[in-house]
Amino acid sequence: MDSTVASGDGQGLPEKVKGLMGGLTADLMDLVSVRSVYEPDRMTDVREAADRAAKLLAGAGLTKVELLDISGTTADAAASDGQAAKDAPLVYGSYRRPEAAAKAPTVLLYAHYDVVPTDETQWPEAFKPEKDPDTNRLKGRGAADDKSGVMMHVGTLRAFDGKPPVNLTVVLEGEEESGRGSLEAYIQAHPERFKADVIVIADGGNHRLGEPTLTTSLRGFVAMNVTVTTLEHGTKHSGMFGGPAPDAFMALVRMLARLHDNDGNVAVPGLVTDVWGGLQPSEEEFRADAGVLKETKLIGTGTLGSRLYTKPSINVVGLTSELPPHDKPVNQLIDTVTARIGMRIAPREDPKIAAQRLREFLERVDVNPWRARVDVSYDADLGRGFTADEDVPNYQVAKEALDKAYPGKATQYAGQGASIPLVSLLQANNPEAAVLVLGCEEPQCLIHALHESVSLDELERMTLAQSYLLDLLGTLGTPVGSGTDDTRVPVATSSYS
Structure with a gap:
């Protein structure tokens, strides 16, 4: 690799990162081509993506890269019950400066290589990445969320020829989109492996393309199953029995309608609601990004920022029943139906x-006026929100790095309506660390939607910003947290060196 970086002042970094973009784009396309959707019965592609990501980190200079089984299952037990085959490997890499390591801060870089599924009948090219030369965007499932984050970290390593001025820990997860919580449990069991002075969560993005942004607030998350039953079985003819006999789906619809008031505010009493005081999103841009119809009003009251970042929201995210498909209707009453409800909660709300x-x-009589049988359950899919501590040392260093990477643009502090429960856990594990949520996922990326894409210009700028961050931290030297502990736990299943 070409060594053109001026040590300590970052003067050579813009040219270096620009020169890396051809290789980073090719490697991102290669990674996007792997269908790394976490599915317990189809793990070959996920493991292939982990393998490729590990080789990219090792090739970029990490001295030790491992594929870890983080299920907590012993090797013998895994062999006997097949559990290991259902766990996505955690890619864990580290770099420790050979000289004066005790004076160098430790930076933890996080991203995830798994992706959400897509309807491949509507988007058959989802895993055939395509570059648009007119927009300089790369289209493909996971191009933005979050394989761009993986390549940010690889690019930063390459910018320093594999020898950054800080100690590094790189963590690439393979189950983030599944919500399984394996990594969270592993961190709680092995907190020493995740100690750092600065933590970069490269699973966020700028509030607009080309506008540098640090996400200072994330909502928490609650997922709940609501099963409504009205009949012993669903073979009753709707003409003979419909009217007096209640249909379970219609009963559920009435219950779901009670979750909001007429203005669209969540009607569940006692939930935390806060006022957002940071950067206010533009309603015009929000409507365009969300695709809200012209004649359809936005719901809820209060500022748009509060509705997005600090107030609860509720949606139905899944539905199971014996409902026949629209093109094959059956005139019968539905006996039972289950809805999966997803609730975003204020950053400081306790999810339990x-x-x-x-x-x-949901169990109140007035919410269920037809007296249907209601069974409500929630599982481990609970996530705490996050509020950044902007006063900790090194937070302003991150702002300076972003300002340098985006000359003429002032870095904004913005909220995010989504949830990343891992962030609050890493913050609790490193109470004095600066926790930075950033990345390439601006609104035009259409993450989780058809035709997801990433701006390669944004990937270049964010890779440069992260490189500036490490350069500035290396110049500052002495860490303020406890991230220099390099205690090792021998649980690797594969290793790259």
Whole structure:
């Protein structure tokens, strides 16, 4: 690799990163071509993506890269019950400066290589990445969320020829989109492996393309199953029995309608609501990004920022029943139906308390006037929100790095309506660390939607910003947290060196 970086002042970094973009684009296309959707019965592609990501990190200079089984299952037990085959490997890499390591801060870089599934009948090219030369965007499932984050980290390593001025820990997860919680459990069991002075969560993005942004707030998350039953079985003819006999789906619809008031505010009492005081999103741009119809009003009250970042929201995210498909209707009553409800909660809300309040509301008699049988349950899919501590040392260093990477643009502090429960856990594990949520996922990326894409210009700028960050931290030297602990836990299943 070409060594053109001026040590300590970052003067050579813009040219270096620009020169890396051809290789980074090719490697991103290669990674996007792998269908790394986490599915317990189809793990070959996920493991292939982990393998490729590990080789990219090792090739970029990490001295030790491992594929870890983080299920907590022993090798013998895994062999006997097949559990290991259902776990996506955690790619874990590290670099420790050979000289004066004790004076260098430790930076933890996180991203995930798994992706959400897509309807491949509507988007058959989802895993055939395509570059648009007119927009300089790369289209493909996971191009933005979050394989762009993986390539940010690889690009940063390459910018320093594999020898950054700080100690590094790189963590690439393979189950983030599944919500399994394996990594969270592993961090709680091995907190020493995730100690750092600065933590970069490259699973966020700028509030607009080309506008540098640090995400300072994330909502928490609660997922709940609501099963409504009205009949012993669903073979009753709707003409003979419809009217007096209640249909379970119609009963569920009435219950779901009670979750919001007429203005669209969540009606569950006792939930935390806060006022957002940061950067306010533009309603015009929000409507365009969300694709809200011209004649359709936005719901809820209060500022748009509060509705997006600090107030609860509720949606139905899944539905199971014996409902026949639209093109094959059957005139019968539905006996039972289950809805999966997803609730975003205020950053400082306790998800367990929020889940209990939602459950109590759904079990109220006035919410269920037809007296249907209601079974409510929630599982481990609970996530805490996050509020950044902007006063910790090194947070302003990150702002300076972003400002340098985007000359003429002032870095904004913005909220995010989504949830990344891992962030609050890493913050709790490193209470003095600066926790930075950033990345390439601006609104035009259409993450989780058809025709997801990433701006390669944004990938270049964010890779440069992260390189500036490491350069500035290396110049500052002495860490303020406890991230220099390099305790090792021998649980690797594969290793790259």
